Amino acid sequence: MTRVTRDFGDTMQKEAVPAVSADVMFNSSRFPNYKIGANNQIVDATDDPKVLSMKEVVARETAQLLEQQKRLSVRDLASKFEKGLAAAAKLSEEARLREAASLEKHVLLKKLRDALESLKGRVAGRNKDDVEEAICMVEALAVQLTQREGELIQEKAEVKKLANFLKQASEDAKKLVDEERAFARAEIENARAAVQRVEEALQEHERTSRASGKQDVEELMREVQEARRIIMLHQPSKVMDMELELRALRTQLAEKSKHSLRLQKELAKSKRVMENGSHSFELDGHEALGSYLRIQPCSDNAPELSKCSIQWYRVSSEGGKKELISGATKSVYAPEPFDVGRILQADIVLEGQQITLTTAGPIDPAAGLGSHVEALVRKHDIEFNVVVTQMNGVNHQSESIHVLHVGRMRIKLRKGKTTIAKEYYSTSMQLCGVRGGGNAAAQALFWQAKKGLSFVVAFESERERNAAIMLARRFAFDCNIMLAGPDDRAPLGT
Secondary structure, three states: OOOOOOOOOOOOOOOOOOOOOOOOOOOOOOOOOEEEOHHHOEEEOOOOOOOOOHHHHHHHHHHHHHHHOOOOOHHHHHHHHHHHHHHHHHHHHHHHHHHHHHHHHHHHHHHHHHHHHHHHOOOOOHHHHHHHHHHHHHHHHHHHHHHHHHHHHHHHHHHHHHHHHHHHHHHHHHHHHHHHHHHHHHHHHHHHHHHHHHHHHHHHHHHHHHHOHHHHHHHHHHHHHHHHHHHHHOOHHHHHHHHHHHHHHHHHHHHHHHHHHHHHHHHHHHHHHHHHOOOOEEEEOOOEOOOOEEEEEOOOOOOOHHHOEEEEEEEEOOOOOEEEOOOOOOOEEOOOHHHEOEEEEEEEEEOOEEEEEEOOOOEEOOOOHHHHHHHHOOOOEEEEEEEEEEEOOEEOOOOOEEEEEEEOOEEEEEEOOEEEEEEEOOOOOEEEEOOOOHHHHHHEEEEEEEOOEEEEEEEOOHHHHHHHHHHHHHHHHHOOOOOOOOOOOOOOOO
């Protein structure tokens, strides 16, 4: 735009144009915002106080996004980004409209300047100075308009950049929504699987509950019995009467059992006498574990046992299977745990004639021995005080106390801190009760640690001897070893 000089080609009379007052005050330093209406009429568009500038709108939207970014969900954030993108597009459209309006303003300014230039040539004097001042103001307004256009271009670039950013953010938000949707579907599937597992567990629990119903009834019965016992405890006189009555019944039962055993023995003897046709020998002794049986003559005409051949057998009480007891060739035999529940039989042979003696019934177990063994089996190593009576078939003169260790993996015999024998369970090891030995046979056992090394040891009681045999055979069985007695060629206790 060219600068207007103050040189005029000609002057006009003052009367041609009315004078402009020198104290004219403009409302603003900016050119008014005009719009071209119908029939090319210039319409003054007053500023709407509700309309915000482009920078303010962008700053407000950006601040709101930054404040709500942390507390918005992914779906809400995507919605906000889409709204922001729409707002950016709207702002871009408004910038385009403002650019068109700016072009219209340039046209109006040019027309106004041309009008003032033409007016300047027709006035003179003070009016001419006012016209020149108006021309300068129009030029200043044109400069301001140009600056405003530059700001609008910069704002347009920022809006475009923000629009691209919002578009990229919207795409990222959509990706996040898709990822979250896939994750939610996976979580739903996992939840369904968990619910199915819970249902299966509940069904299994119902089945187990039905199966354990009987057990619950039994436990309830036990609780009822315990409650009855507790109630009885609050009546001590009645409890004492019942205890005394029980003791009397037990005493009567024991006496009747003994009497029954005597009657059974007498009946068995009578049967054997009738079967054998003679009454030369009989078995004497308590037919239970922990005692011993002796063959003794029952008449003066009976032959001497030293001239007879004797052999003991185990006979199954059900199938009648007969099993020879190796080494049991003496007139005395002490039953061992293997004999419990079986019938013992002794065959006496003299000059081609055979006499068979049998027990009245199966050998009875020792009272309380089973619970005693179950209590000892919980230990890793059980010690028994013993006396060595024979070693390798030779009588041992010393009667010093030795300790026999029956462990889960081995058996050890020691005297003080000196170990005499220590062997692990093996097929060459043998252990059984002494077959013979007189009245002390019920307290002694035979132990062959290995080939060429054997002992006969005596315990403090029959109970300890039988417990040691049962423990050793049980531990050996756990090691897949069948611990039995010796064969006919092994040395035996006499």
